[in-house]
Amino acid sequence: MANTLFGESQDFHDFATEYRRQHPDDVLTVETPLSADQDITALIDALAAQGRQPMLMCDRVGDLGVPVVSNVFASRERIARLFGVTPAKLHDTFQARANAPLAPRHVESGPVLDQVYRGKDLDLARLPMLRHFASDRGPYITNAVIVAEDPVTGVANLSYHRSMRHARQALATSLHSRGHLWRMLQATRERGQALPVAMVIGAHPLFMLAAAARLPYGSDERALAGGLFGAPLELVRTPVHGIGVPAAAEFVLEGTIDAADYADEGPFGEFSGYSSDRSTNNLLRLDSLMRRRAPWLVDIVGGNYAEHLTLARLPREAEMSEKLRARFPSVRAVHYPNSGTHFHCYVALDQSRDGEARQIMLALLGWDPYLKTVIAVDSDVDITDDSQVLWALATHFQPHRDQFIVDGLPGSPLDPSSSVDGTTSRMALDATRGSSFDGIRARIDEAARARALELLSQQRSEA
Numbered sequence: 001m002a003n004t005l006f007g008e009s010q011d012f013h014d015f016a017t018e019y020r021r022q023h024p025d026d027v028l029t030v031e032t033p034l035s036a037d038q039d040i041t042a043l044i045d046a047l048a049a050q051g052r053q054p055m056l057m058c059d060r061v062g063d064l065g066v067p068v069v070s071n072v073f074a075s076r077e078r079i080a081r082l083f084g085v086t087p088a089k090l091h092d093t094f095q096a097r098a099n100a101p102l103a104p105r106h107v108e109s110g111p112v113l114d115q116v117y118r119g120k121d122l123d124l125a126r127l128p129m130l131r132h133f134a135s136d137r138g139p140y141i142t143n144a145v146i147v148a149e150d151p152v153t154g155v156a157n158l159s160y161h162r163s164m165r166h167a168r169q170a171l172a173t174s175l176h177s178r179g180h181l182w183r184m185l186q187a188t189r190e191r192g193q194a195l196p197v198a199m200v201i202g203a204h205p206l207f208m209l210a211a212a213a214r215l216p217y218g219s220d221e222r223a224l225a226g227g228l229f230g231a232p233l234e235l236v237r238t239p240v241h242g243i244g245v246p247a248a249a250e251f252v253l254e255g256t257i258d259a260a261d262y263a264d265e266g267p268f269g270e271f272s273g274y275s276s277d278r279s280t281n282n283l284l285r286l287d288s289l290m291r292r293r294a295p296w297l298v299d300i301v302g303g304n305y306a307e308h309l310t311l312a313r314l315p316r317e318a319e320m321s322e323k324l325r326a327r328f329p330s331v332r333a334v335h336y337p338n339s340g341t342h343f344h345c346y347v348a349l350d351q352s353r354d355g356e357a358r359q360i361m362l363a364l365l366g367w368d369p370y371l372k373t374v375i376a377v378d379s380d381v382d383i384t385d386d387s388q389v390l391w392a393l394a395t396h397f398q399p400h401r402d403q404f405i406v407d408g409l410p411g412s413p414l415d416p417s418s419s420v421d422g423t424t425s426r427m428a429l430d431a432t433r434g435s436s437f438d439g440i441r442a443r444i445d446e447a448a449r450a451r452a453l454e455l456l457s458q459q460r461s462e463a
Contacts, residue, residue: 010204010234011111011248012298016069019055026078028054036062036139037131044071044301053306064128070299072205074306079314082205094318098213102226104233110247111292116239118288124165126289127251128297136268140164142300145200145211148184149243156244157181158211158221162268162302163199169286172263174279176414180217189259196241197257197284202250202298207233213315240287250295255286270302270414278414309338320368328360332379339386342412343372346383351432358404361428370412375429392431402430
């Protein structure tokens with residue numbers, strides 16, 4: 001059985017080629033030469049202003065010498081197509097597959113081993129990089145998935161970290177999430193060792209989604225990737241440290257991070273829409289560079305663009321939706337709007353008793369450390385439409401009665417408004433109608449709507 005609508009291959013090239021064949025209107029191919037300095041970001045910005053989010057394939061970008069593919073995750077419909085479902089079924093389908101992990105399978109060879117560079121041949125000049133914003137310190141790797149394996153169990157952690165060239169054989173990176181990779185680094189520091197890691201730059205979209213998921217410490221996102229594929233993720237071992245990485249990756253770097261090393265890094269255009277120089281300033285010393293023959297640079301435009309936000313949030317949305325509905329059956333949908341970067345969440349529910357919306361919002365604010373504002377609405381409000389949520393807030397919400405604030409909680413280190421110690425306050429807004437609400441929503445009969453659509457269709461055909 002094919003693991004996706006686009007075949008059983010775990011190769012990004014195969015996915016992109018087949019997607020373009022099946023959905024040519026959702027792919028924009030640019031043959032005109034572009035600059036590697038901000039042109040990709042400018043194109044995506046201009047498309048977004050037109051309400052367009054196509055997958056972008058650029059044949060000639062500066063002197064990179066490789067095609068650039070970007071904006072893959074900007075469209076939820078495109079992501080849903082990976083699973084053969086509609087966007088409305090995306091959360092449930094993602095969680096169903098994520099909850100059926102498959103252990104990865106090691107293979108002897110794969111495309112990423114086509115070219116391997118070590119010693120004097122190892123030079124980051126062989127790795128294409130883009131500059132995304134004028135305020136960036138320089139060209140950045142935005143699609144850098146760092147793989148670190150526990151030396152005892154072999155279980156790997158996958159996580160995204162922005163990275164820039166520091167020297168010919170070294171990258172400066174930030175572990176600003178201070179998540180599981182940070183925990184592994186501190187453990188090796190206590191043993192007086194450096195942490196071996198591999199950095200995957202470009203792989204199948206399902207692997208990239210798995211790397212964005214949030215799992216308990218000691219769980220292997222590579223097994224989650226297998227669940228998303230419906231088949232074990234095929235791995236090859238890196239030549240120096242033997243770390244299992246996707247056999248069909250575009251580029252892989254391997255090396256070590258020593259917690260005692262320091263490298264200046266940033267500013268970089270982050271998801272908040274601001275350039276951030278908040279960084280852990282870690283140094284990744286390289287031992288090898290692997291790349292497939294004729295690779296593509298699979299890029300993720302940073303900043304507060306749809307791709308960056310959706311890739312990071314969708315796995316967490318799916319997780320939060322599952323958790324909330326398991327505890328609160330009245331929950332109908334959960335959505336993190338791009339307008340709120342990572343800091344806002346909308347939840348739709350059929351409230352069975354007064355106060356339930358507050359309880360649900362408290363759960364969200366407690367579970368997700370990034371959230372600062374949660375708005376609860378009734379289930380007839382489309383929470384994927386900001387204007388409908390704001391309408392509910394305008395017509396159902398009373399500030400003196402329907403909001404509460406919790407202060408002094410840990411927040412995102414990349415929130416420019418957070419305190420020096422990284423704490424933030426969080427707010428819940430109850431925009432549900434409640435049992436005492438007095439009002440009947442104005443509506444139009446479906447028959448009248450159908451007649452209006454038919455009339456407009458006739459006028460367009462006559463024009």
